[in-house]
Structures are given as C-alpha cells and as structure tokens.
Amino acid sequence: MTDLEYMDRAEAVLQAIELACDRINDDSDADxxxxxxxGMITLTFANRSQIVINLQKPLQEIWLAARSGGYHYQFDGSQWQDTKGQGEFFAHLSREASAQAGQPLVFSS
Structure with missing residues (x-):
C-alpha cells in the first residue's frame, strides 16, 4: 500500500470515529x-478515562491505547486487523469504549 492509500484509509477511520461519537452522544447518555x-483522536469518558487513537504513518498502522493496554492495527486488504491477532479495530474499539463508559457502545466503519 502506498503512503497515500494508507492516509486515505486511515483518515476514513478517524472520520468514522468522530461520526460515531456524535451519534453515540445524540442517542445515549455516554457523553x-x-x-x-x-492524526490523533482522544476520547474522554465521563469517568475521566481515555482512549487514544493515533496514526503511525511510517509503519502504516493505527494505534489504540486504552486502559487494557496498547494495540497496533494494519490494513489487511479489507479491514484493520490487530498485528498480534486480537481482532478487528472497530470491534475492539467498541469493546474498550463500552468497558470504559460502563454501557454498550458501538463503533463501526
């Protein structure tokens, strides 16, 4: 994947996260x-915990840092997969955000 392709795909992820936050805030009390x-988004929850998502252009990765730890994702041709086999980015973000918000939250591309 070229750097331009990476940036297009990675930017789409960041935009999807921003849109999901707007939707979640409109539809719930997650705040x-x-x-x-x-290339970095910080999500701060009501309990002051945070999730940080940032782009790592030299590695063509997206990194996610949450209370449970740090995770790296690479595009596999169809979706962003954890480099250590921990699953797809948006599914993992949904689990982490749900745990930190104390209620079910869904993020998707």
Missing amino acids: IDNQRVG
Whole structure:
C-alpha cells in the first residue's frame, strides 16, 4: 500500500470515529468528549478515562491505547486487523469504549 492509500484509509477511520461519537452522544447518555489533533483522536469518558487513537504513518498502522493496554492495527486488504491477532479495530474499539463508559457502545466503519 502506498503512503497515500494508507492516509486515505486511515483518515476514513478517524472520520468514522468522530461520526460515531456524535451519534453515540445524540442517542445515549455516554457523553464522550472527542478531541482531534492532526492524526490523533482522544476520547474522554465521563469517568475521566481515555482512549487514544493515533496514526503511525511510517509503519502504516493505527494505534489504540486504552486502559487494557496498547494495540497496533494494519490494513489487511479489507479491514484493520490487530498485528498480534486480537481482532478487528472497530470491534475492539467498541469493546474498550463500552468497558470504559460502563454501557454498550458501538463503533463501526
């Protein structure tokens, strides 16, 4: 994948996260504050815990940091998969955000 292809796909992920936060805040009382600076989004939950998602252009990866740890994702041709076999990015983000918000939350592409 070229750097341009990576940036297009990675940018789509960040936009999907921002849109999902807006939808979740409209449809629930989760109250997720999402702040974006360049290639990084910080999600802050009501309990002050955070999830940070950032782009790693040199590695063509997306990194996710949550209370449970840090995770790296690479595009496999159809979706962003954890480099250590822990699953797909949006499914993992949904689990982590649900745990930190204390209620079921769904993020998707």
